[in-house]
Amino acid sequence: MTADRQKYVLGLDAGNTVIKAVLFDLEGRQIAMHALDGQSSTPQPGHVERDLNELWANAGVAISGCIEKAGIDPSEIAGVGCAGHGNGLYLLDKDDQPLVGIQSLDTRAADLTGELGAAAGDRLHELCLQKPWPSQTPVLLAWIKKNRPEIYAQAGTLLLCKDFITNRLTGERVSEISDMSGCGLARMPDAAYDDDLLDLYGLEDARNLLPRLIDPAEIAGHVTVKAAKATGLAEGTPVIGGYFDVVSSALGSGAGLPGDASIIAGTWSINQVFSQIPVVNKDVFMVSAFGPGHYVNIEASATSAANLEWYVREFVERGGHHDDPFGFCNRLVGEVTPRPDDPFFHPFLYGSGQGADFRAGFYGLAGWHGEGHVLRALFEGVLLEHRRHIEILRSAGVQFDRAILSGGGSRSPHWPQMFADCLGVPIVVAEASETGALGAAIGVAVATGLVSDYEQGISQMTRARQEFQPAKEMKGHYDKRYEIYTALTRALKPIWHNLQTAGDL
Numbered sequence: 001m002t003a004d005r006q007k008y009v010l011g012l013d014a015g016n017t018v019i020k021a022v023l024f025d026l027e028g029r030q031i032a033m034h035a036l037d038g039q040s041s042t043p044q045p046g047h048v049e050r051d052l053n054e055l056w057a058n059a060g061v062a063i064s065g066c067i068e069k070a071g072i073d074p075s076e077i078a079g080v081g082c083a084g085h086g087n088g089l090y091l092l093d094k095d096d097q098p099l100v101g102i103q104s105l106d107t108r109a110a111d112l113t114g115e116l117g118a119a120a121g122d123r124l125h126e127l128c129l130q131k132p133w134p135s136q137t138p139v140l141l142a143w144i145k146k147n148r149p150e151i152y153a154q155a156g157t158l159l160l161c162k163d164f165i166t167n168r169l170t171g172e173r174v175s176e177i178s179d180m181s182g183c184g185l186a187r188m189p190d191a192a193y194d195d196d197l198l199d200l201y202g203l204e205d206a207r208n209l210l211p212r213l214i215d216p217a218e219i220a221g222h223v224t225v226k227a228a229k230a231t232g233l234a235e236g237t238p239v240i241g242g243y244f245d246v247v248s249s250a251l252g253s254g255a256g257l258p259g260d261a262s263i264i265a266g267t268w269s270i271n272q273v274f275s276q277i278p279v280v281n282k283d284v285f286m287v288s289a290f291g292p293g294h295y296v297n298i299e300a301s302a303t304s305a306a307n308l309e310w311y312v313r314e315f316v317e318r319g320g321h322h323d324d325p326f327g328f329c330n331r332l333v334g335e336v337t338p339r340p341d342d343p344f345f346h347p348f349l350y351g352s353g354q355g356a357d358f359r360a361g362f363y364g365l366a367g368w369h370g371e372g373h374v375l376r377a378l379f380e381g382v383l384l385e386h387r388r389h390i391e392i393l394r395s396a397g398v399q400f401d402r403a404i405l406s407g408g409g410s411r412s413p414h415w416p417q418m419f420a421d422c423l424g425v426p427i428v429v430a431e432a433s434e435t436g437a438l439g440a441a442i443g444v445a446v447a448t449g450l451v452s453d454y455e456q457g458i459s460q461m462t463r464a465r466q467e468f469q470p471a472k473e474m475k476g477h478y479d480k481r482y483e484i485y486t487a488l489t490r491a492l493k494p495i496w497h498n499l500q501t502a503g504d505l
Contacts, residue, residue: 006078009444011437014084021066022437028461034065046107052098064232079238081440083248084162086182089140094156104135109143120200129287130184137183138201158209162242170221173211176241182288191289217446240447248439253406253430254462261400265409269304271389273398281396299389302350305409332372345381357500384485402426421474431463
């Protein structure tokens with residue numbers, strides 16, 4: 001393969017259900033994309049698993065479909081990079097065959113999380129800048145060790161979602177530092193494995209399960225003959241380590257250098273700011289490293305645009321009355337003039353990092369309110385919970401003067417301006433729609449020498465679609481609304497606790 005034929009880079013984005021293969025040119029413009037839905041299973045309450053053979057089969061179809069749509073010679077692809085959802089647990093047995101695939105939506109280890117947190121939470125944070133949480137990879141492995149010893153005994157290699165795909169493409173058992181630091185298995189700030197860390201999780205005998213650890217923009221291996229047949233890729237194509245998807249999505253949106261801020265309004269509320277050194281603060285959810293002097297400080301919860309998706313599914317799409325249900329919602333929001341006494345919404349349909357018993361709800365409704373007011377309350381509740389996360393980052397000393405917004409919420413005609421007004425900084429919306437895959441593709445360009453570093457890659461391969469300036473007259477409105485919103489959250493905590501207790505009877 002000669003350098004003058006290397007015209008494209010392929011990025012994969014593997015979420016909890018969908019896997020996408022997206023081909024980009026060296027300017028970051030999307031050439032073709034093919035996506036496939038996968039299936040999850042819930043063998044027991046709180047257990048969320050997937051068939052790893054299906055995941056690999058879907059990856060093969062997505063890649064081959066993307067190449068076919070692009071109509072290119074596979075030898076023109078300079079390399080492949082995969083981004084994947086963080087945490088969860090993907091185990092291979094001692095013969096490199098799939099053993100178990102637990103997704104990051106799994107909550108089976110909730111009780112164990114409490115035990116680990118009480119026994120070693122502060123010491124764990126000292127080492128990895130995280131405290132235990134239910135779908136965190138080492139917590140799930142500790143649960144397997146305690147509750148499924150027969151599976152633990154068969155385990156040969158611990159991987160994360162995108163690592164499994166990399167393994168099937170190359171045959172290599174490898175992971176990289178953004179995912180391993182993001183899941184609490186790497187000592188920080190040097191992003192290295194650590195025996196003391198494993199001991200605290202009760203995994204002192206698990207060191208042999210950890211794969212070779214590399215940088216994300218480092219070549220992990222090359223496409224094998226078997227993988228080439230399954231995907232349509234050229235044998236020998238380089239495959240990089242890849243990325244924790246929130247890091248990759250930020251890179252693909254145009255953020256990634258110290259001081260850059262990335263907000264992702266998708267299923268999760270992702271709020272992250274990049275820095276040269278990691279923030280050490282127990283209130284910050286996690287810190288991920290993706291190279292020397294490259295850290296991202298992350299505050300996140302499942303409280304973002306998934307709330308609007310629920311509303312559309314349950315109330316708008318019933319009976320198929322709307323050809324454009326999200327457009328319908330945005331139109332109604334646009335017809336409402338904001339007032340100080342508008343209703344409120346807590347976006348806790350899927351719980352909160354503040355407490356698993358948190359519940360969603362609309363408050364302050366009156367007879368003169370219509371569906372537009374209800375929807376604006378939902379939009380604003382999502383926004384105010386993003387602000388709560390960002391206030392935690394700011395309190396920890398993280399500063400930024402603008403933010404890049406991506407995810408499904410960025411496509412709304414209203415949310416970007418609301419973010420700018422509420423946060424008091426300009427909000428940039430990225431041009432790319434598949435930012436996770438593009439971030440992985442930028443890593444390929446760095447690893448193969450097509451660009452010199454992340455700075456050049458981001459500059460060359462990402463662009464802004466639009467910038468929204470904060471409206472000064474709205475600052476007081478959102479400051480007051482945020483004050484009431486947080487007071488309402490505090491007031492309802494005991495009610496939510498009672499609801500949870502009642503449900504346990």
